[in-house]
Amino acid sequence: MISIFDRQNDILTIVSQLDISPTMYKNAVEKYKALAAFLNDCGIDADFYPQGSFAIGTVVRPCYKGQDASYDLDFICQLHFSRDSVAPSELRARIEGALKSSDRYGGKLTKCGECFTIEYADVNGVGFSIDIVPAADESNQKKHELKHFSERPDLIETAIAIPRQDGDRNYSWLTNNPRGFKAWFDEINQPFLEHHSFERRNKYLNEHRTFFDSVESIPHELDHSAMQRVIQLLKYHRDHYYQCLPRKDHDDIKPISAIINTLVADISRHTAPTSDVFSLLTFVLNTLDIYAKQQTMPYDDFHEQYKGWSALTRGSGLWRIQNPANPEDNLADKWNENPAIPEYFFRWVHACRTDLIDSMQLPDDKFRTQIENAFGTDAVRNCLGDLKYGNSKSKPINTLSASKPYHAL
Amino acid sequence: MIFDYATAIEQVAKLLTLYSKLTIKEADLTMIRLSGSIVVNRSAFNYTLHKEYPIDIFIPIGSEDLPTVIETANMIDAEYPHRYRDGSLCLETETAIRMRFFDGFNLATWMDEFVEPFFFSYEYYKRFGVFPFGERPHGLGGILHTYQELLHVDNPGTAITLLRYVADEEYRGHQPCLCGSGQKLRKCHGKFLFPLMTNLKKKSIAVSDLHYLRKEISSLEQSKRNIAKTK
16 A cells, blocks of 8 residues: 555645646736836836735636636735725726726726736636736724724734725725735744745755745745645645536535635644644644534534634524634625535535545555545546556446435335 | 346356455345445546445345345445435335346346445435435335336326326327327327337336335325324
């Protein structure tokens, strides 16, 4: 039997295939810096910074209908004034006007409720787009309110207001705090990042000698702690699981990345930062299994038994995953509108355990089947070839005439 | 009779070459019991099941009963609805299995088309919360559902009407179809009825199921009337 160590390494290799490559990273940075410079030239005095997975180093190449889809990176374009001094429509119009005036960006622009998307030409066959989210500084009064309700008032200062277009002439402000989230995330990630930092960065350097000449020259966005790797593993597994889910609404019920980021980071606070990827993954999945009890257990009983377990709660029957940097943001809002979302979330957590943890005990050929279930046959084949762990071909079931289970009375 | 002794022994011998971890545990003139485990390695809908299940198989001899299979290691959840209390698996309706083997039972095909897909359905359901190939309703509903599928009708009532026609009438393709479409039978449901009416073995399965359904439905109606009276 191939060792657990080798198996875990193989899984990590498969996942690292979906990392943003140094070329892609360099390309993204160039593109967003050019955009920032362009907006600046248009007289827009703004901070231009990444949010989401690009900001916290958990980018996974997305998948759409079984095909690799384009990288979709989010950037905040935060103007240097408070939302009090501008109408949301005006702020949007300023950014839109500037982008449309450009020969370079005007033709590539599409609008959505909160952002403008610029589609770039493929780089080495990989599609790439940038979402620009216009924003202003959140008002002092609003920040004051947020601080009052927040468990981490120190994170609130960076809150922003995003103009949202709900209809043709309908605009509103949406509060968010990506910098606050990143600060919270980085604070938890830091000790994980420091653990085995030199060895990890050295390994990366050896694999990418053509791009970097020293450990120091590797951008921190390309270095992944065990905690960031766990997030990438889960995101990749999620993408494949939900894509295989035989429901038309599989994209709508898929857990958003912000939920995975928040839960993994929150749970990781309670374990040693010296954990390796798979110990941490096991710890995270074990903890989520405990949270899953709330599907059937009354909240008071859960709260009594698991005091202080607050990352994922169901008080008054309502699911809640608090955005740590924005007390107004319940990341599980949609869970309360559609019960299929939590139901499938916990099914998916169970599948992660089966595929990534329990599979370590299986004979080689069955292990291979399990990771193919986890990540798709092609992804595994591209990385490990056809033969590793044996090659036991499964026999397809004729889906049109397959038997259906029954129960006589 | 599904198996005489000689056929059963012959088919068991073949089965044991396909499933090397099964052995004959008991055998007499009325029953053969196989015991051991099977490795199921089957795929559908981007999912592969590759797992070993300890099972016992009971093969009745000189009887009309179908073989049964029991999963012996409690790998199937107790609350899974398609398993009987004694641990035997509800593979399919007897109708579907008997129709499949109207021309003679084959143990190896039964394993391939019913037993292995049963485990596949179970694991797929556990993972995705959906039955990959669907499931039958319990009890009478499941038998009716099998005929609805065989006869391509949506409504259980229409399935019974068509079954009555199979049991009581001669096939006349030019008459109006019994589904009420207004088309001639041969251009409508005739193509599904015809095999049931012309193949005597299939017809006898359908007729015997119809008798059973009639009996069960009338006893159900009787018990409803009794309840109404006591009220």
